[in-house]
Amino acid sequence: MDFQNPPMMDRQDLRDLKKSIDLGFRDFSRAYGEDIESVFDPLLYFLVWLEKLLLATPWPVVLLVLALLAWFGARSWFVVIGSVLAFLLIGYFGMWKDMVATLAIVSVCTLLCLLVGIPIGVLMARSDRVQSSITPILDVMQTIPSFVYLIPVVMLLGIGKVPGLLAVCIYAMPPIVRLTNLGIRLVDKEVLEAAEAFGASYRQKLFGVQVPLALPNIFAGVNQTIMMALAMVVIAAMIGMQGLGQQVLRAVNNQYLAVGFMNGLAIVALAIIFDRISQNYGKRLQKHLDGGDD
Amino acid sequence: MxxxxxxxxxxxxxxxxxxxxxxxxxxxxxxxxxxxxxxxxxxxxxxxxxxxxxxxxxxxxxxxxxxxxxxxxxxxxxxxxxxxxxxxxxxxxxxxxxxxxxxxxxxxxxxxxxxxxxxxxxxxxxxxxxxxxxxxxxxxxxxxxxxxxxxxxxxxxxxxxxxxxxxxxxxxxxxxxxxxxxxxxxxxxxxxxxxxxxxxxxxxxxxxxxxxxxxxxxxxxxxxxxxxxxxxxxxxxxxxxxxxxxxxxxxxxxxxxxxxxxxxxxKDINRGRVLKVGSIMETQRLLDGPQIERDMAIEDALQIMIKTGSTKAIVVDNTEAVGSVSLDKLVPALARPEISAGLKD
Structure with missing residues (x-):
């Protein structure tokens, strides 16, 4: 018995196995790649439209919208002024266009993650069986090295905006699913029983009691999803996603210290702005839970 | 329904x-x-x-x-x-x-x-x-x-x-x-x-x-x-x-x-306040004596009887006499169950 090497598949068989998986997937992507790509066309149009819209908008208007967003989200002058200042600096250092591209892609990704993730979270909260079958998938999505799933995405969809978008979404979706599920499950059983006792239907319980009471947690999920989407922009740049990430990647390849730091810090600025806005908004949602005015 | x-x-x-x-x-x-x-x-x-x-x-x-x-x-x-x-x-x-x-x-x-x-x-x-x-x-x-x-x-x-x-x-x-x-x-x-x-x-x-x-x-x-x-x-x-x-x-x-x-x-409740005269009265009618409402608490009834100095009272329901009650009925009712069971023997 050989205790130095664990039992291993025959080398030839192993090679054949890998080859057949590769070839199989290649054939699959050749056969269906275009169809699958066309499924994502609307997403691509939307992304391009948003990017163009943001670029066509005069910069003072963009700043005004940002300031309003910051005010309604955070209700704090500090956040409003900080956000506007950060955007001005980004523009001043010549990163406006890249930032807009990043902004557009992160917005579309977040939207897509919420549209898909929240219903999944609701389903998970409804049934233990769904929860126990989806949880491992989420674990894989969060822990698998991003480069690994870039391979099939590129094989299937090539290089460009849509594959970048998908890569970001795979990474950014788990938190919103998890926190929607958790938020709904944490809703006080007694409050839910009261709704039940008054004859509420499943729909009335979900939209009238569970989702509103889960909102603070759901919002923590939105916040996390935005953060993770921003964290992915550099990696997604490797498969052709435009924006600040692309510049960081260029800086790494060419040892441009200044470009790297400037674009990197711009991503940090975006992250902090969106974090403060969404986090404060989430906190305001649970105001009714503490004693209010006392 | x-x-x-x-x-x-x-x-x-x-x-x-x-x-x-x-x-x-x-x-x-x-x-x-x-x-x-x-x-x-x-x-x-x-x-x-x-x-x-x-x-x-x-x-x-x-x-x-x-x-x-x-x-x-x-x-x-x-x-x-x-x-x-x-x-x-x-x-x-x-x-x-x-x-x-x-x-x-x-x-x-x-x-x-x-x-x-x-x-x-x-x-x-x-x-x-x-x-x-x-x-x-x-x-x-x-x-x-x-x-x-x-x-x-x-x-x-x-x-x-x-x-x-x-x-x-x-x-x-x-x-x-x-x-x-x-x-x-x-x-x-x-x-x-x-x-x-x-x-x-x-x-x-x-x-x-x-x-x-x-x-x-x-x-x-x-x-x-x-x-x-x-x-x-x-x-x-x-x-x-x-x-x-x-x-x-x-x-x-x-x-x-x-x-x-x-x-x-x-055993620990205030029997005088909870028990009503009506639930311990006797059906025997009396001709004179103070009048007590049938749903009056025993402690209130005692108050009236002590004040009027009588040992018996007429129990009424809206001024109509329905029975009578006496002190030696009222007082034991105040005692806790074990003791009142002892008194019955």
């Missing part, structure tokens, strides 16, 4: 992996302990029969773990009985379909909870009208009725507060208004006042009694507090370990406790 009487007939509730198969064993005399040790099931309720009088307050009393909260949840099927019948207004609610049950909960019953169970994200007025929204009533009626009930329970001015901003007593007023707003005939109250301070508890009992005088609902009221039970109940059922040990009027429970358990329960 004109007659909102509630009849609970032969209800068993067994908790465990396979409750249905345990029913026959329990009916054939398997004890609670054996059921637990041998079969791993818990007996929650055993052969419970209660006929709740239409438009009366039925108190179900028991200590924690006696099954009272489980029992009240059977009436709107928040908990399903293992076997038995629950007949409301002539209809066995266990045979209702899901949508019939939903309508029954919307229109037939409403509930007040021990820990209020208000919706923390809704304001006072939004909480009060919750049941009405579920009933799909038009907005104007909802606003009207919501305001009326808020005024009725004394919460005017607090409409737009959130529950977390209110004291416990005020929160339970919201709970009460929310339950009454749906106009359901049956009101299920699961220890509604147990979480409140004694003074506020008495306050809430007063509110409930005055509301009941006007509304005449069929109320099923759970409590672990005998004073509360005696004060509110037209009828009282005492539950112990899932079994009804005694049913009857408050007076009969104090005067004739069915067993030592009930006797121990009633």
């Amino acid at each position: 004109t007659e909102a009487s509630v009849e609970i007939r032969g209800v068993y509730k067994i908790f465990g992996p396979d409750p249905k198969s345990m029913v026959d064993l329990v009916k054939n005399g398997l004890t609670k302990q054996e059921l637990m040790d041998v079969y791993g099931h818990t007996l929650g309720l055993e052969n419970v029969h209660i006929d709740v009088a239409h438009r009366g307050i039925q108190v179900i009393m028991g200590l924690s773990g006696s099954g009272k909260s489980t029992l009240i949840r059977h009436i709107n099927r928040l908990i399903e009985p293992t076997t038995g019948e629950i007949v409301v207004g002539g209809r066995n609610i266990l045979e209702m379909t899901r949508s019939e049950l939903r309508d029954f909960r919307r229109f037939g019953t409403s509930m007040v909870f021990q820990r209020f169970s208000l919706f923390p994200h809704r304001t006072v007025v939004e909480n009060v009208v919750y049941g009405l929204e579920i009933q799909n009533i038009d907005k104007e009626t909802i606003a009207d009725r919501g305001q009326r009930w808020i005024d009725r329970v004394g919460l005017s001015g607090f409409e737009n507060y959130y529950p977390a901003q209110l004291s416990g007593g005020m929160q339970q007023r919201v709970g009460l208004a929310r339950a009454l707003a749906t106009d359901a005939d049956i009101l299920l109250m699961d220890e509604p006042f147990s979480a409140l301070d004694p003074l506020i508890r008495t306050d809430m009992q007063d509110i409930l009694l005055s509301l009941q005088e006007e509304l005449h609902k069929t109320i099923i009221f759970i409590t672990h507090d005998l004073d509360e039970a005696l004060r509110l109940g037209d009828n009282i059922a005492i539950l112990r370990d899932g079994v009804i040990v005694q049913k009857g009027s408050p007076q009969s429970i104090i005067l004739e406790p069915a067993d030592d358990y009930v006797a121990a329960f009633t």
Whole structure:
């Protein structure tokens, strides 16, 4: 018995196995790649439209919208002024266009993650069986090295905006699913029983009691999803996603210290702005839970 | 649903992996302990029969773990009985379909909870009208009725507060208004006042009694507090370990406790204040003496007799004489059960 090497598949068989998986997937992507790509066309149009819209908008208007967003989200002058200042600096250092591209892609990704993730979270909260079958998938999505799933995405969809978008979404979706599920499950059983006792239907319980009471947690999920989407922009740049990430990647390849730091810090600025806005908004949602005015 | 009487007939509730198969064993005399040790099931309720009088307050009393909260949840099927019948207004609610049950909960019953169970994200007025929204009533009626009930329970001015901003007593007023707003005939109250301070508890009992005088609902009221039970109940059922040990009027429970358990329960109450002259009077008529109303408490009756210096009094019901009572009847009634049993010998 050989205790130095664990039992291993025959080398030839192993090679054949890998080859057949590769070839199989290649054939699959050749056969269906275009169809699958066309499924994502609307997403691509939307992304391009948003990017163009943001670029066509005069910069003072963009700043005004940002300031309003910051005010309604955070209700704090500090956040409003900080956000506007950060955007001005980004523009001043010549990163406006890249930032807009990043902004557009992160917005579309977040939207897509919420549209898909929240219903999944609701389903998970409804049934233990769904929860126990989806949880491992989420674990894989969060822990698998991003480069690994870039391979099939590129094989299937090539290089460009849509594959970048998908890569970001795979990474950014788990938190919103998890926190929607958790938020709904944490809703006080007694409050839910009261709704039940008054004859509420499943729909009335979900939209009238569970989702509103889960909102603070759901919002923590939105916040996390935005953060993770921003964290992915550099990696997604490797498969052709435009924006600040692309510049960081260029800086790494060419040892441009200044470009790297400037674009990197711009991503940090975006992250902090969106974090403060969404986090404060989430906190305001649970105001009714503490004693209010006392 | 004109007659909102509630009849609970032969209800068993067994908790465990396979409750249905345990029913026959329990009916054939398997004890609670054996059921637990041998079969791993818990007996929650055993052969419970209660006929709740239409438009009366039925108190179900028991200590924690006696099954009272489980029992009240059977009436709107928040908990399903293992076997038995629950007949409301002539209809066995266990045979209702899901949508019939939903309508029954919307229109037939409403509930007040021990820990209020208000919706923390809704304001006072939004909480009060919750049941009405579920009933799909038009907005104007909802606003009207919501305001009326808020005024009725004394919460005017607090409409737009959130529950977390209110004291416990005020929160339970919201709970009460929310339950009454749906106009359901049956009101299920699961220890509604147990979480409140004694003074506020008495306050809430007063509110409930005055509301009941006007509304005449069929109320099923759970409590672990005998004073509360005696004060509110037209009828009282005492539950112990899932079994009804005694049913009857408050007076009969104090005067004739069915067993030592009930006797121990009633031993510390203020008998002079709770017992009415009517429940210990004799039918023999007297010609003269002070007049005492039949529903006067014994301590008040004693006061009158001491003041007038007589040993006997005429018991009247609206000025019409119905019997008599003497000091040597009144005084022993004040003594605790064991002692009064000794005196009879």
